[in-house]
Amino acid sequence: MYPKKFEELCSAFEKLPGVGSKTAQRYAFTMLDKDSEQIDMMVDALKGIRQIRRCKVCGFLSDEDYCPFCKDTSRDASTIMVVAYPQDVAAIEKTGSYKGLYHVLGGLISSSKGIYPEDINIEKLLERIEPSLREVIVAVSPTMEGEMTALYLDKILKDKGVLVTRLAHGLPMGASLDYADELTLIKAMDNRRKIQDE
Amino acid sequence: MYPKKFEELCSAFEKLPGVGSKTAQRYAFTMLDKDSEQIDMMVDALKGIRQIRRCKVCGFLSDEDYCPFCKDTSRDASTIMVVAYPQDVAAIEKTGSYKGLYHVLGGLISSSKGIYPEDINIEKLLERIEPSLREVIVAVSPTMEGEMTALYLDKILKDKGVLVTRLAHGLPMGASLDYADELTLIKAMDNRRKIQDE
Numbered sequence: 001m002y003p004k005k006f007e008e009l010c011s012a013f014e015k016l017p018g019v020g021s022k023t024a025q026r027y028a029f030t031m032l033d034k035d036s037e038q039i040d041m042m043v044d045a046l047k048g049i050r051q052i053r054r055c056k057v058c059g060f061l062s063d064e065d066y067c068p069f070c071k072d073t074s075r076d077a078s079t080i081m082v083v084a085y086p087q088d089v090a091a092i093e094k095t096g097s098y099k100g101l102y103h104v105l106g107g108l109i110s111s112s113k114g115i116y117p118e119d120i121n122i123e124k125l126l127e128r129i130e131p132s133l134r135e136v137i138v139a140v141s142p143t144m145e146g147e148m149t150a151l152y153l154d155k156i157l158k159d160k161g162v163l164v165t166r167l168a169h170g171l172p173m174g175a176s177l178d179y180a181d182e183l184t185l186i187k188a189m190d191n192r193r194k195i196q197d198e
Numbered sequence: 199m200y201p202k203k204f205e206e207l208c209s210a211f212e213k214l215p216g217v218g219s220k221t222a223q224r225y226a227f228t229m230l231d232k233d234s235e236q237i238d239m240m241v242d243a244l245k246g247i248r249q250i251r252r253c254k255v256c257g258f259l260s261d262e263d264y265c266p267f268c269k270d271t272s273r274d275a276s277t278i279m280v281v282a283y284p285q286d287v288a289a290i291e292k293t294g295s296y297k298g299l300y301h302v303l304g305g306l307i308s309s310s311k312g313i314y315p316e317d318i319n320i321e322k323l324l325e326r327i328e329p330s331l332r333e334v335i336v337a338v339s340p341t342m343e344g345e346m347t348a349l350y351l352d353k354i355l356k357d358k359g360v361l362v363t364r365l366a367h368g369l370p371m372g373a374s375l376d377y378a379d380e381l382t383l384i385k386a387m388d389n390r391r392k393i394q395d396e
Binding site: 001002003004005006008009011012015016017018023025027029030031032036038041042045047048049052061062063068085086087090093 | 202248283
C-alpha cells in the first residue's frame with residue numbers, strides 16, 4: 001500500500017535492535033516530515049561511520065590511531081581494565097574513580113555463539129604485557145560468557161606473571177536484600193569482608 | 199569520550215521519536231558493527247525519502263502523481279473517508295471493509311499548536327466535492343483536536359450539501375465494561391441502538 005521507497009526506509013529502520021515494524025514505520029513517518037537539511041544530517045552521520053576507527057592499542061573507538069585514554073600520559077599505565085564493549089568504558093569513566101588504561105575485547109568468548117579467544121581482541125592485550133604492568137582488572141558482566149572470558153584471561157595472563165583481578169560480586173548498593181537473587185546473595189556471603197575494611 | 203563522528207551519529211538517532219541518548223547510542227553501536235553494504239542500504243533508504251510524493255488528489259503517500267487508491271477505478275468514488283495521517287489509511291484498509299476513497303489531511307486543527315484549517319489538506323478536499331459524491335466519513339481520533347477538525351469539516355461540507363458522518367464512539371469490542379472510562383460509557387449510552395439493528 002505504501003510506496004516502495006517508504007517500505008525500504010521502514011526495512012532499514014527494522015534492522016536496528018529492538019525495532020519492530022510498528023516502530024520502524026513511526027521512525028519512517030518522522031523522517032518523512034523532516035526537511036532536506038535534517039535528512040542530509042542523518043545521511044552524513046551514517047556515512048561518517050566509516051571514519052570511526054579503533055584505537056591501535058586498546059580497541060576503543062577513535063578518530064585517530066590512538067584513543068584519548070591511550071594518548072593521555074597522566075593516566076596510570078600500570079593498570080589495564082579489560083572490558084567487553086566500548087560502552088563499558090563509558091560506564092566506568094562515569095564513576096570517575098578509575099585512572100588506569102583500558103582494553104576493549106569487542107565481545108566475549110561464547111561457545112554457544114561460536115566466539116573463540118582468537119575472535120576477540122585478546123592478542124593485542126598480550127602485546128601490552130610489560131614488566132611495568134602491575135595489574136589487569138577483568139571487568140566483564142557476570143554472565144556465562146563473562147565467566148568463560150574471565151577464566152580464560154586469568155589462565156593466560158597468570159602465566160605471564162601479571163596480577164589478574166576481577167570486579168567484586170555482591171549486593172548492588174541501595175538494593176533491598178530480600179529482592180536480591182539467590183546467586184547474588186551466595187556471592188555476597190562468600191565475598192563478605194570485615195566491616196572496618198570497607 | 200567517543201569520537202566526534204560517533205557522537206554525530208548518536209545525535210542523528212536522537213532525532214527519532216521516543217529515542218533517548220541510551221537508545222541512540224545502542225543504535226549507533228549496532229550500525230558500527232554493520233558492514234559497508236548495510237550502511238549504504240540505510241543511506242540509500244534515507245536518500246529515497248525525497249522520491250516519496252503525496253497523491254495530487256487525496257494526499258496519501260505515492261511514488262507517482264496519484265496513489266493506488268485514487269487510481270483504482272473499482273473503488274466506490276461516491277464515498278470519501280477523511281483521515282488525519284497516512285497511517286490511518288493503513289488501519290482502515292486492514293479491516294478490509296471499506297471500499298471508498300480516502301482523503302489525508304496531514305494533521306488536525308489545533309489551537310494550542312497553532313494549526314489552522316488552512317495548514318492542513320482541506321482545500322483539496324473541497325475541490326473533490328462533486329454532485330456524484332454521496333458521503334464524507336470523518337474518521338479522526340476522538341481527541342480535542344479530532345473533535346475540532348470534525349466540527350469544522352461538518353460545517354463547511356454541510357454547506358455544500360454533502361452528507362457528513364463520523365465514526366461511532368462507544369465501547370471497544372472485547373473490552374470489559376467496568377474498565378471503560380466515563381466519557382466512553384456516556385458516549386456508548388447516548389449512541390445506544392436497537393438490538394435488532396445490529
